[in-house]
Amino acid sequence: NAGVTQTPKFQVLKTGQSMTLQCAQDMNHNSMYWYRQDPGMGLRLIYYSASEGTTDKGEVPNGYNVSRLNKREFSLRLESAAPSQTSVYFCASRGRLETQYFGPGTRLLVL
Amino acid sequence: QKEVEQNSGPLSVPEGAIASLNCTYSDRGSQSFFWYRQYSGKSPELIMSIYSNGDKEDGRFTAQLNKASQYVSLLIRDSQPSDSATYLCAVNMNRDDKIIFGKGTRLHILP
Numbered sequence: 377n378a379g380v381t382q383t384p385k386f387q388v389l390k391t392g393q394s395m396t397l398q399c400a401q402d403m404n405h406n407s408m409y410w411y412r413q414d415p416g417m418g419l420r421l422i423y424y425s426a427s428e429g430t431t432d433k434g435e436v437p438n439g440y441n442v443s444r445l446n447k448r449e450f451s452l453r454l455e456s457a458a459p460s461q462t463s464v465y466f467c468a469s470r471g472r473l474e475t476q477y478f479g480p481g482t483r484l485l486v487l
Numbered sequence: 488q489k490e491v492e493q494n495s496g497p498l499s500v501p502e503g504a505i506a507s508l509n510c511t512y513s514d515r516g517s518q519s520f521f522w523y524r525q526y527s528g529k530s531p532e533l534i535m536s537i538y539s540n541g542d543k544e545d546g547r548f549t550a551q552l553n554k555a556s557q558y559v560s561l562l563i564r565d566s567q568p569s570d571s572a573t574y575l576c577a578v579n580m581n582r583d584d585k586i587i588f589g590k591g592t593r594l595h596i597l598p
Contacts, residue, residue, distance in 0.1 A: 416590065419588040424586070475533040476586060
């Protein structure tokens with residue numbers, strides 16, 4: 377039982393490049409989330425998915441797209457990376473009336 | 488105005504004393520409330536969840552919720568150096584699982 381896994385752990389991009397951050401959970405949770413964390417900013421919600429087949433915008437969705445591929449997987453895509461997207465990205469999942477479980481995070485540096 | 492507000496600190500508390508962390512939220516329809524602890528470079532981990540008005544105790548931790556005042560707090564009794572971390576307040580803003588975090592409060596326990 378791995379919980380929530382994220383790949384890659386670390387990535388360096390040049391401005392304008394694209395990439396997809398992968399997230400998977402093996403807890404059969406319905407809800408999944410993508411957050412970004414910048415120094416002094418706490419966790420800011422980018423997108424979330426309350427169930428397979430649905431996605432909704434969070435607080436800071438601009439510049440990102442998401443795909444809820446199936447119940448297990450929720451990916452985050454940066455189509456054209458910008459330096460402002462340098463951050464630590466956390467994926468989380470949540471079962472009904474339960475807490476969120478977080479992945480280990482992906483550190484992204486955009487040059 | 489952010490939907491979940493916390494004092495960013497740092498909050499310095501002597502070892503053995505009580506640390507008091509506070510959080511306010513904007514949405515009166517919010518249903519569930521969480522406190523997470525995050526050590527530097529690590530993922531957030533759940534400390535307490537609370538769903539109804541009043542106090543909820545778990546070991547040295549007590550969560551307090553006042554929905555009328557839109558206020559939730561966390562008390563840490565007999566503070567230990569290992570409690571030094573950032574504490575994040577999270578709120579389930581509505582019924583579709585949108586969970587928003589505050590910026591977090593940095594707590595420093597003085598030996």
